[in-house]
Amino acid sequence: MNPIQISMEHVTYSYEKSCPILKDITFKANKHECIGLIGANGVGKSTLLKLMVGLNTGYEGQICIEGIPVVKENFPKTREKIGYVFQDADSQLFMSRVYDDLAFAPRNYKLPEPEVEKRVRKALEMVHIEHLKDKQIYKMSGGEKKLASIATILTMMPDVILLDEPSIALDPKNRRTLIHVLNQLNPLKIIASHDLDMILDTCSRVILLSDGKIIRDGDGKEILSDRELLEAHGLELPLCMQGIPD
Amino acid sequence: MSKLDNALCEIYHMDEIAEREQWLNHIHSLIKLVITVCFITVTVSFSKYDLAGVLRMGVYPIVVFIFGELSFRSALKRLKVILPVVCLIGVFNPFFDRQPIMEIGGIMVTAGVVSMLTLMVKGIYSVFASYLLIATTSIEKICYALRLLHVPAVIVTQILLAYRYISLLLEEASRMMQAYSLRAPNQKGVHFKVWGSLVGQLLLKSIDRANEVYESMLLRGYQGEFPYAAKGFFRVRDCVYLGVWFVIFFCLRVMI
Ligand SMILES: Nc1ncnc2c1ncn2[C@@H]1O[C@H](COP(=O)(O)OP(=O)(O)O)[C@@H](O)[C@H]1O
Numbered sequence: 372m373n374p375i376q377i378s379m380e381h382v383t384y385s386y387e388k389s390c391p392i393l394k395d396i397t398f399k400a401n402k403h404e405c406i407g408l409i410g411a412n413g414v415g416k417s418t419l420l421k422l423m424v425g426l427n428t429g430y431e432g433q434i435c436i437e438g439i440p441v442v443k444e445n446f447p448k449t450r451e452k453i454g455y456v457f458q459d460a461d462s463q464l465f466m467s468r469v470y471d472d473l474a475f476a477p478r479n480y481k482l483p484e485p486e487v488e489k490r491v492r493k494a495l496e497m498v499h500i501e502h503l504k505d506k507q508i509y510k511m512s513g514g515e516k517k518l519a520s521i522a523t524i525l526t527m528m529p530d531v532i533l534l535d536e537p538s539i540a541l542d543p544k545n546r547r548t549l550i551h552v553l554n555q556l557n558p559l560k561i562i563a564s565h566d567l568d569m570i571l572d573t574c575s576r577v578i579l580l581s582d583g584k585i586i587r588d589g590d591g592k593e594i595l596s597d598r599e600l601l602e603a604h605g606l607e608l609p610l611c612m613q614g615i616p617d
Numbered sequence: 618m619s620k621l622d623n624a625l626c627e628i629y630h631m632d633e634i635a636e637r638e639q640w641l642n643h644i645h646s647l648i649k650l651v652i653t654v655c656f657i658t659v660t661v662s663f664s665k666y667d668l669a670g671v672l673r674m675g676v677y678p679i680v681v682f683i684f685g686e687l688s689f690r691s692a693l694k695r696l697k698v699i700l701p702v703v704c705l706i707g708v709f710n711p712f713f714d715r716q717p718i719m720e721i722g723g724i725m726v727t728a729g730v731v732s733m734l735t736l737m738v739k740g741i742y743s744v745f746a747s748y749l750l751i752a753t754t755s756i757e758k759i760c761y762a763l764r765l766l767h768v769p770a771v772i773v774t775q776i777l778l779a780y781r782y783i784s785l786l787l788e789e790a791s792r793m794m795q796a797y798s799l800r801a802p803n804q805k806g807v808h809f810k811v812w813g814s815l816v817g818q819l820l821l822k823s824i825d826r827a828n829e830v831y832e833s834m835l836l837r838g839y840q841g842e843f844p845y846a847a848k849g850f851f852r853v854r855d856c857v858y859l860g861v862w863f864v865i866f867f868c869l870r871v872m873i
């Protein structure tokens with residue numbers, strides 16, 4: 372049995388009434404999956420992720436997290452299950468020290484301080500930045516900030532992790548570290564990105580968005596190697612599939 | 618480095634010295650807050666002609682500067698804007714209060730001059746006392762102490778976020794200034810015609826940023842009360858520190 376963790380049914384959403392950004396989105400995501408949400412700039416990938424955590428409200432249709440509808444009354448319950456990693460790490464990290472930022476969520480959930488410390492240590496370990504524990508955030512590089520911002524939600528022990536363009540502005544080495552870290556994380560992951568190489572390396576399932584609709588939902592390798600499909604929707608084959616001419 | 622970057626560095630630097638491994642930094646924040654408030658109250662309570670009495674209170678800032686291993690020079694540098702303002706407070710007293718009260722080396726000193734000096738010293742001491750509190754206590758800990766004193770959570774969180782948002786605002790401003798100056802290399806400062814749009818942009822961008830930070834707090838379980846690391850216990854050394862200063866303040870105010 373594969374328990375369903377996120378389900379969206381006929382979800383339509385618009386910022387301004389006249390032009391809906393997302394139209395009739397329906398999909399289900401199961402435990403331990405890793406789903407790549409791809410599409411050209413501005414198709415609404417971030418919007419879709421924000422709907423799941425309730426940062427965008429007023430949608431039509433139904434969104435459920437583990438069977439609980441995502442509506443205002445349930446936010447405390449649903450948000451506890453989801454970790455959302457912002458595209459911009461500077462928005463995620465707002466305390467002065469890494470440790471305090473990682474401890475922010477567990478302290479909010481009133482865990483005793485020894486447990487907080489345990490979770491912080493574990494989260495730092497999972498993203499391999501133990502050495503940054505006491506570092507001042509403004510002194511960190513972009514790659515370190517990204518890893519730290521992923522760690523900030525790991526201390527919540529979420530069932531679902533949503534990542535918005537995680538590989539943006541990372542150099543190749545940091546990008547590889549990120550992919551390695553993502554592959555080791557166990558919960559359901561949904562990664563919104565147009566970095567198709569990273570999606571290929573992390574996600575077994577891919578959802579292709581275009582014009583507000585789900586165009587394709589299926590096996591990652593298959594969709595990512597379909598040149599015509601990708602090009603028809605403003606994307607390009609992952610670099611590693613483009614074949615280097617010799 | 619531009620002025621903005623300087624300001625940012627200052628904020629970061631204050632954060633950093635407040636996090637040093639120094640015994641004064643490890644004193645419970647509530648104790649330091651109480652002592653600071655106490656010091657300011659006692660200092661202000663001296664009569665307006667009691668210059669000698671107020672001067673004696675200088676023991677506190679001097680001792681804390683020395684034992685806290687804080688640089689007096691960089692404190693002066695940071696306070697260079699506020700100190701002159703404080704000194705202006707009593708500047709008109711000599712004109713109103715011309716009654717002579719003593720003579721030093723043949724020069725008549727009027728009551729107005731004495732009260733002006735007293736006011737200045739009171740102001741300067743208060744500024745230094747606040748500086749010493751901030752330099753030895755991180756903003757989170759000060760806010761925690763305020764919460765212990767039952768200052769409403771809304772107000773304390775405001776203080777904390779204002780402090781954080783100032784650095785976001787400065788960062789944003791610094792980025793925009795760099796972008797501007799790179800495209801207007803011959804321009805000194807910002808041409809007044811673009812002030813409006815720069816300020817507008819800055820406002821919008823910082824609102825967006827502040828909003829995103831707030832969202833990220835909400836998503837991590839924030840519900841109106843900032844989670845301070847619960848460091849509830851007072852240790853012996855905290856109490857001793859408090860006691861010693863109370864005794865000293867009392868002596869300086871009443872006994873001498
Ligand atoms: N707060 C907002 N108000 C109005 N329109 C918005 C807002 N945020 C995003 N949009 C619009 O919604 C569309 C989808 O944006 P977004 O979800 O950020 O795309 P993606 O993440 O796929 O690049 C874009 O056309 C954008 O202009």
Ligand SMILES: [Mg+2]
Nearest residue numbers: 416417535536
């Ligand atoms: Mg986006």
